[in-house]
Amino acid sequence: MKLKTLFAIVVLMMAGLSTWATTQNPFARQSISLNGQWSYIIDPYENGFYNYRRQAFDQSDSGAGGYYDNKVPAHPNELIEYDFEHAAVMDVPGDWNSQVPELEFYEGSVWLFKSFEVSPQTDKVYKLYFGAVNYEAHVYCNGKKVGMHKGGFTPFEFDVTDLLVDGDNFVVLKVDNTRHQDEVPTVNTDWWNYGGITRDVLLLDLPKQHVADYVLQLNPQNNREIKGSVTVAGGQAGDKAQVAIPELRINKEVTLDKDGKGSYAVAAKKVKYWSPESPKLYEVQVSYGQDVVQDQIGFRSIVTAGKDILLNGKSIFLKGISIHDENPLIEGRLRSEGDIRMMLQWAKELGCNFVRLAHYPHNEKMVRMAEQMGLMVWAEVPVYWTISWENKETFANAKKQLTDLIERDINRAAVMIWSVGNETPVNAPRLQFMGGLVDHVRGLDDTRLVAAALELETVDGVMSCHDPLAEKIDLISFNEYAGWYSSHALDKLTDIKFSFDQDKPVFISEFGAGAQPGYYSADRVRWSEEYQEDLYINQLKMLEQIDGLRGMTPWILVDFKSPRRPHAVYQNFWNRKGLISDTGKKKKAFAVLQQYYEGK
Structure with a gap:
């Protein structure tokens, strides 16, 4: 050659x-x-x-x-x-x-x-x-x-x-x-x-010499201190960069090393924490010489304590919904900030304080807008179903995508959870693959929770999690479709019990049912809006029995396109599990979840 x-x-x-x-x-x-x-x-x-x-x-x-x-x-x-x-x-x-x-x-x-x-x-x-x-x-x-x-x-x-x-x-x-x-x-x-x-x-x-990267985060070991780093392309050892937060009267000089990077920590005793109720963002300036970058950044802490999730030291319930990066009204990917705002405004109307951006990294503008609107975020990479677990190049690819996601959104206070995948099978190669991703996340960012959408086992009417990956992540987070993909009768869902060995918060990353918009049935049969409505009513009753339930993101906010859904009458290549139709019409189950969140 x-x-x-x-x-x-x-x-x-x-x-x-x-x-x-x-x-x-x-x-x-x-x-x-x-x-x-x-x-x-x-x-x-x-x-x-x-x-x-x-x-x-x-x-x-x-x-x-x-x-x-x-x-x-x-x-x-x-x-x-x-x-x-x-x-x-x-x-x-x-x-x-x-x-x-x-x-x-x-x-x-x-x-x-x-x-x-x-x-x-x-x-x-x-x-x-x-x-x-x-x-x-x-x-x-x-x-x-x-x-x-x-x-x-x-x-x-x-x-x-x-x-x-x-x-x-x-x-x-x-x-x-x-x-x-x-x-x-x-x-x-x-x-x-x-x-x-x-x-x-x-x-x-x-x-030629410019601020290439910067990180500003609340120190998880000291919530009155901001820590971070600055990287200058073309920077030399001993050069100085500046991090300024005028409202907090912070103007920190950062000394660069031979690679053009410098780390810092600075006291921030009067910082106001970001939360869904008060999504406070500070004007931030990062500069090197004449090169100045402006940003808006919030500060908050998120940890687990036993079966609880604590945001800024206070218990919180994640009232969420799952979202795809797709506009149902104009088919295709979300193209504009108007498209993004429409989706997030629907989530706010539903009563959400949290969104799961599934099953891949969404637009950076989506994350920033969610942050401005007071919506917490679950961010995910597309390690989905049947990845080649034993292929080293596949793992390197997944790791790189995860790295890119974290580096892009590291400064977004709204991002609470990094998810390493969805509905992956339990076996040794997969555990090594997924466990490696979890370890990688923790090495990059110690200020957020790490999760994955797992699957449960049902034995004698009891759902439990025996996935060893649950030991490595921060939540018992799982998808379950009782009453849709299972044979459970809707009025018997409350007979299902849950038992978990892990002393961790429980998070339901998916549940739901398909409903053809505008199809109504007095008999409340499958595919009708009434069937979806009944499933939500009974699912919420069932889930409320779980000890340590700390949040959920039902599947899904809006109907979306899928080649896996060819049924000519009810689907026509649409996944119909949305609470809102492809014409923007709210289905009956929307009001059920909305009322539930109003009471949380």
């Missing part, structure tokens, strides 16, 4: 599972938005990536031949079999499944193209930032490959400083949402596999 080709492969592998973080709080930095209309070319055979010998163009000696070249004919007889200039367009952020009718079920490669103008300055660094691209993205700037990223829900960025020219520039992505067994998530999910550039795209304009 030629040295140049080997080097290209190594670079590609490093880009796919890179170890560097994205710029903290990118929306507060100077940038050019690359949102808007992007040209696209559907490429199911990947003709724009491989030659007819199935050799990647970008790994050849010349690197030429792929669609990323954006080549145009030099004369009428030159053969070029693609054309971005006259290609169809789609909106970014946005997925192709909901925007292009013939791509509704499409899984494969699509090329996306965007031109832009910039006048790069010699004292600046320019980074292409993507909020999320599902799933595998190969990124090119002005015809040169800058990297590859795997993972459909976490941000990534690449330095393009040396590739930009004064005037017209272009960026091309090959995006592939094909499911694979060894990826995260794997081939089997219960949500729509929306492909495309689903979140914001920015060209960050940064000083």
Whole structure:
């Protein structure tokens, strides 16, 4: 193998599972938005990536031949079999499944193209930032490959400083949402596999030496102290950064080490704690020289004590609901802050103080808006059902996605729980995999709880948790569907008993039933709104009997699309467990849960 080709492969592998973080709080930095209309070319055979010998163009000696070249004919007889200039367009952020009718079920490669103008300055660094691209993205700037990223829900960025020219520039992505067994998530999910550039795209304009990352948190060992760190790209040992919180009269000087990072702790005796009732956020400034980053950050503590959950030292019940990153009214991923606010406002109307953002990292803007609205957050990575537990690359992928999520949202006081997965089977390889993720979380962040959505065993009418992973996490957190996937009669649900050996808070991460909106039945049969209503009434009575019940996130706020749900009458590729329909109509069970939360 030629040295140049080997080097290209190594670079590609490093880009796919890179170890560097994205710029903290990118929306507060100077940038050019690359949102808007992007040209696209559907490429199911990947003709724009491989030659007819199935050799990647970008790994050849010349690197030429792929669609990323954006080549145009030099004369009428030159053969070029693609054309971005006259290609169809789609909106970014946005997925192709909901925007292009013939791509509704499409899984494969699509090329996306965007031109832009910039006048790069010699004292600046320019980074292409993507909020999320599902799933595998190969990124090119002005015809040169800058990297590859795997993972459909976490941000990534690449330095393009040396590739930009004064005037017209272009960026091309090959995006592939094909499911694979060894990826995260794997081939089997219960949500729509929306492909495309689903979140914001920015060209960050940064000083060569700039604040790349920062952390501000309440010290879990001393709730009158703020601790954290600052990382400066290009910073030198002995350099000084500043962390200022004017309202608390804090102006802390931070000395950097040889890696440009410095840690600190500072007294904050008069700090007002963030809570759902009072979601207090402080104006924060982090600076290095002339580079200043503004943020709004809250401070709070969250711990468990026996069967209790304590927020700022006081017992709290997590009145929650599960949410997918999907707009039921305009099919597809949530595209705007208006979409996000609609979803969270429905949760507030329901009486929630907590949301489970399932089953993958949601938009950073979702987390920030939840924080502003006083909604606590369960944040999760897509380690879901049938992951390849013994595959080292799969574990590295899951670990990287978890790292990216934590590093992105480390300063969000609303995030109470990091979840390492959902409904995974109990066996030794899975325990090693999931246990490794739990240990990794605790090594990155000691200010939040760690959980997973487990499953229970039912023996002689008694539900219990014998999953050894429950010993490593902070909650007995589980999904149960008594009365829907089980044969329990709804009026007999209160006969079910629960018994747990662990002295931990109990959290119900899912329960629910499907209901076709507008289908009413005097006999209260399955799929009717009355059946869902009755299930909620009896489930809540059943769950209230649990010693140590400290919260729940029923499944789910709104109906969502799923290829697993083909029933032509009741589903038509929608999961109908929502309390709100795909037209925004509240089903009968909405009022049941709303009334229950009013009494908590």
